[in-house]
Amino acid sequence: MTLLDLTPRTAATDRMSTLPVAIIGAGPIGLAAAANLVERGIDFLVFEAGDHVAASVQQWGHTRLFSPWKHLVDPASRRLLEQRGWTLPDPERAPTGAELVEKYVAPLAELEEIDSRVRLGAEVIGVTREGMDRTRTRARATTPFVVRVRTTDGAIEDVLARAVIDASGTYRSPNSLSSNGLDLLGMADIADAVTPALPDVLGRDREKFARRHTTVVGAGHSAANTLLGLVELAREEPGTSVTWLIRNARAVRVSSSPDDELADRARLGSRVDRAVAEGRITVLDGFEIIRARRADDRVELVGHRRDEVVVHGTDIVVNATGFRPNLDILREIRLELDEIVEAPKRLAPLIDPNVHSCGTVEPHGFRELTHPEQGFFIVGMKAYGRAPTFLLTTGYEQVRSVTAWLAGDVVSASNVELVLPAIGVCSTSLGDGASSCCS
Missing domain, CATH: 3.50.50.60 (FAD/NAD(P)-binding domain)
Incomplete structure (x- = not known):
């Protein structure tokens, strides 16, 4: 050494x-x-x-x-x-x-x-x-x-x-939507329908998402925040729907541990869980995106899911992959x-x-x-x-x-000293591009 x-x-x-x-x-x-x-x-x-x-x-x-x-x-x-x-x-x-x-x-x-x-x-x-x-x-x-x-x-x-x-x-510099980390095949064709992480769905960007089907890709805190915003938008704007697409076999995301000193983060996971249980969020898990394409005025994400090729249609894609x-x-x-x-x-x-x-x-x-x-x-x-x-x-x-x-x-x-709050797990433990937002 x-x-x-x-x-x-x-x-x-x-x-x-x-x-x-x-x-x-x-x-x-x-x-x-x-x-x-x-x-x-x-x-x-x-x-x-x-x-x-x-x-x-x-x-x-x-x-x-x-x-x-x-x-x-x-x-x-x-x-x-x-x-x-x-x-x-x-x-x-x-x-x-x-x-x-x-x-x-x-x-x-x-x-x-x-x-x-x-x-x-x-x-x-x-x-x-x-x-x-x-x-x-x-x-x-x-x-x-x-x-x-x-x-x-x-x-x-x-x-x-x-x-x-x-x-x-x-x-x-966000991660790619493609599960292999390379630029997503077909991205140029759908670029106008893809937004960066954490769009302001209840404010500045409201009209873009209202009365449309949004697919949020990613399993971290950025995804969770956007999902909850879209759930609220759907309550206010009939015809708004949201799908949560993750590459893992199950939705391992953020901590909802009562031991988390950052209370807002601890509540985030339980709020998403509740919205999923109530049917307000449709979960599409185990989906590995391999390409995208246009289908008239919609977007189609093509991927592997449980050893099958699956096509998922949507209006807007939020890239929350980290x-x-x-x-x-x-x-x-x-x-x-x-x-x-x-x-x-x-x-x-x-x-x-x-x-x-x-x-x-x-x-x-x-x-x-x-x-x-x-x-x-x-x-x-x-x-x-x-x-x-x-x-x-x-x-x-x-x-x-x-x-x-x-x-x-x-x-x-x-002489380095660092005192951090007691925290549960900060992100998915399965590497699904979870982001750190927000500190």
């Missing part, structure tokens, strides 16, 4: 020390990294592809999180905010995604020392080292990173950085990823969804997040790869440890 070198090397030259740390993503985790760097006195730039901070969170802003406020605010961010008179909302109440942004993320981003360093509408399309691809080794650790950015007007520029923290998340990390932008970075869940190799055994729930994940920090590329870290949901057990409080401790390491404070970086 090769011993992990704990010595910070990101400022090994005078030139490197003058460069900022590049943070990819202005969601809760990316901005928490920024807040920690503010406290450390380290310059940074935050690149956000959306036209506002936490753009992905706002896509599912109508959805209520499982965690109450006391588990949703980063300690360093809270210190900066409270210096300006901010107060924590009711610590025992769980907010919606929109409330999380409005009452916490947006005020954090508006702090002068952070706002001046955030670039909106700036999509990172590649990361490398200056003047070298991934094959070159000599002087690599002391060579600046190059972050290639595309702005909303199509302009492309390269920005130099001393280190890179990738907190871009996974919401923009998410995966977008690794395309990191082709020139030397990564060490687990071959199964695509998480950093040292972290993967700690978050394997076949073994761990959100509440049993061990404390971890820069050591577990380190790659062969010195000064490069993937944090937050993206660090979990395809594992669905992420909680925001876990990501906050990740960035605290990483930023301490970047500051040369190995003692603080190594």
Whole structure:
């Protein structure tokens, strides 16, 4: 076994020390990294592809999180905010995604020392080292990173950085509807009838779903939230119906354990169970999708079910199969990823969804997040790869440890502490692409 070198090397030259740390993503985790760097006195730039901070969170802003406020605010961010008179909302109440942004993320981003360093509408399309691809080794650790950015007007520029923290998340890269993980055959023909996870079926997207048959694909919390929304819509709009399609032989999903400290999550499973028992949700289990096709103005999903080829017709498909990390932008970075869940190799055994729930994940920090590329870290949901057990409080401790390491404070970086709520199983134990929504 090769011993992990704990010595910070990101400022090994005078030139490197003058460069900022590049943070990819202005969601809760990316901005928490920024807040920690503010406290450390380290310059940074935050690149956000959306036209506002936490753009992905706002896509599912109508959805209520499982965690109450006391588990949703980063300690360093809270210190900066409270210096300006901010107060924590009711610590025992769980907010919606929109409330999380409005009452916490947006005020954090508006702090002068952070706002001046955030670039909106700036999509990172590649990361490398200056003047070298991934094959070159000599002087690599002391060579600046190059972050290639595309702005909303199509302009492309390269920005130099001393280190890179990738907190871009996974919401923009969902798993395929196809059971084999490849792009679904026929997807181009039905794309206009497929929606991402967590559509606002009772609000913004109501007319799209009302009086139509929707099939929700997936067995995790995102699927459960959408199913319950559609059940309510069906009560209000006659002619609305919902099918729940899962690839497993039975509906193993989320915890309804009374021991779950996150009460909203504990109730979710029992509410879905009740709706199924009442016939409000039709369950189509053991269905492995292999292709899709158009049938006049409807969609047909073709798959294997109990050794037979089955065709399922529907009007709309909700892809709630979970998410995966977008690794395309990191082709020139030397990564060490687990071959199964695509998480950093040292972290993967700690978050394997076949073994761990959100509440049993061990404390971890820069050591577990380190790659062969010195000064490069993937944090937050993206660090979990395809594992669905992420909680925001876990990501906050990740960035605290990483930023301490970047500051040369190995003692603080190594002293990782993580107190999580007592929880039941966070997702399906059968790997059906359950998502982690919502923390």
